[in-house]
Amino acid sequence: xxxxxxxxxxxxxxxxxxxxxxxxxxxxxxxxKLAIIIDDLGYNLRAGLxxxxxxxxxxxxxxxSTPHTLALAQAGAAEGKELMLHAPMANxxxxxxxxxxxTESMSRAEFTAxxxxxxxxxxxxxxxxxxxxxxxTPLPRPMGWVMxxxxxxxxxxxxxxxxxxxxxxxxxxxxxxxxxxxxVFLDHERDRAHIATQxxxxxxxxxxxxxxxxxxxxxxxxxxxxxxAEPLLRAAKVSLVPASQLVRKQTPGxxxxxxxxxxxxxxxxxxxxVFASKKxxxxxxxxxxxxxxxxxxxxxxxxxxx
Numbered sequence: 138x139x140x141x142x143x144x145x146x147x148x149x150x151x152x153x154x155x156x157x158x159x160x161x162x163x164x165x166x167x168x169x170k171l172a173i174i175i176d177d178l179g180y181n182l183r184a185g186l187x188x189x190x191x192x193x194x195x196x197x198x199x200x201x202s203t204p205h206t207l208a209l210a211q212a213g214a215a216e217g218k219e220l221m222l223h224a225p226m227a228n229x230x231x232x233x234x235x236x237x238x239x240t241e242s243m244s245r246a247e248f249t250a251x252x253x254x255x256x257x258x259x260x261x262x263x264x265x266x267x268x269x270x271x272x273x274t275p276l277p278r279p280m281g282w283v284m285x286x287x288x289x290x291x292x293x294x295x296x297x298x299x300x301x302x303x304x305x306x307x308x309x310x311x312x313x314x315x316x317x318x319x320x321v322f323l324d325h326e327r328d329r330a331h332i333a334t335q336x337x338x339x340x341x342x343x344x345x346x347x348x349x350x351x352x353x354x355x356x357x358x359x360x361x362x363x364x365x366a367e368p369l370l371r372a373a374k375v376s377l378v379p380a381s382q383l384v385r386k387q388t389p390g391x392x393x394x395x396x397x398x399x400x401x402x403x404x405x406x407x408x409x410x411v412f413a414s415k416k417x418x419x420x421x422x423x424x425x426x427x428x429x430x431x432x433x434x435x436x437x438x439x440x441x442x443x
Contacts, residue, residue: 179203
């Protein structure tokens with residue numbers, strides 16, 4: 138039987154078809170992805186429902202034991218939104234934490250009991266991030282207690298990075314959790330123009346890195362901007378995805394050690410590096426800012442009851 142030779146054109150066409158089929162099966166793997174987490178949900182019902190109504194795969198971070206936590210969790214789940222526990226953690230400013238507080242002065246038994254109570258209120262959650270936490274997230278030991286409980290429930294952890302000295306992401310990675318840290322705070326300033334600029338910055342980081350995580354709050358100004366975000370994301374070819382799609386586990390060998398010695402490195406500082414490259418200004422623009430400073434800045438004005 139005579140063997141049929143394949144021409145170069147046929148070979149090229151076959152390779153292109155194969156690539157297109159693979160791309161379709163994987164859902165355009167090259168497209169940039171952005172997760173937007175909305176923190177501090179639970180006290181204000183109207184703001185929470187407006188957040189849930191946002192078009193797209195926003196991730197909802199719910200405070201424990203608030204008047205509307207359970208109602209908003211149920212409404213969010215019904216709308217297909219991903220849910221997280223927004224765990225209140227001690228801050229250096231002495232601001233009140235509310236129910237579910239986790240502090241450095243607690244014994245491990247007290248700490249674990251408080252965290253478990255918060256986790257058990259929200260059976261549908263996929264992950265955890267920190268509410269405030271400038272006093273707690275730099276401490277590997279209590280953060281290890283957080284990761285132990287999260288690992289038992291197969292939850293991911295996102296470090297909100299409310300202080301530049303946070304070790305939470307490092308500890309989560311060392312404990313084998315799927316984890317990530319935020320890139321941008323959208324509404325450190327409650328101004329629509331600033332929030333729109335921060336959203337564009339998050340999109341730019343996603344385009345540059347392939348993915349980014351932004352955190353916002355259910356402020357009217359933030360929701361005004363996000364309700365109009367869909368065309369901007371579409372034009373930038375950036376997909377809005379749940380936070381669970383952007384967390385990852387460290388692969389073996391990616392860290393120096395999975396045991397406590399990895400925690401003994403000096404804390405990160407907020408000193409900006411000097412770039413020799415002529416593109417230093419681009420890199421500086423893409424680096425996290427907002428809360429990235431030596432003096433922690435805490436958010437505390439969202440808990441208005443309505």
